Amino acid sequence: MDLDQIEKLNDLKQKGLISEEEYQQAKERILGSQPQQAASAQQPHTILQTNNYDYALILHLSQFCSWLFPFLGLVVPLIMWQSKKEDSYIDEQGKVVMNWVFSSLIYAIICLILFVILIGIPMLAVLAICSVVFTIMGAMDANKGVIKNYPMAIKFFDVKETPRVPVIPANPQN
Secondary structure, three states, X not given: OHHHXXXXXXXXXXXXXXXXXXXXXXXXXXXXXXXXXXXXXXXXXXXXXOOHHHHHHHHHHHHHHHHOOOOHHHHHHHHHHHHOOOOHHHHHHHHHHHHHXXXXXXHHHHHHHHHHHOOXXXXXXXXXXXXXXXXXXXXXXXXXXXXXXXXXXXXXXXXXXXXXXXXXXXXXXX
């Protein structure tokens, strides 16, 4: 199998489609992957690896677990945050999520108290909409590497926010 791949690489090099350096790198990759494949065939389980941005995205979206079971939207993000707290990016994103979880819990309690006056009903609906929108916004920011507190979040944990970088076109038209 490796021989076929190396022959294909050699054909590409002979035709001038890849350089000698690219050929050597690809050849080393093919030959270097053979021991890894043998080692992975011996292991019965697979290890799933994600980057920090994907993990932070899932950390934010894990708040929706409360739709399945009450307080699961608090427990799951807390466990995810604490399990990878040694990573500074995940630590900051976990603080962002926990700031919003605790804030929304306080806002929900206030809305429940205001149910007596009937103003709590529309306020609870607005809080639910804000929770969905803010969580999705936070997840999108986290996937882009931006650390930003949710709007209306009470800052229980100090978060080192990063500015959103504006997208500048490559060739601006004057």
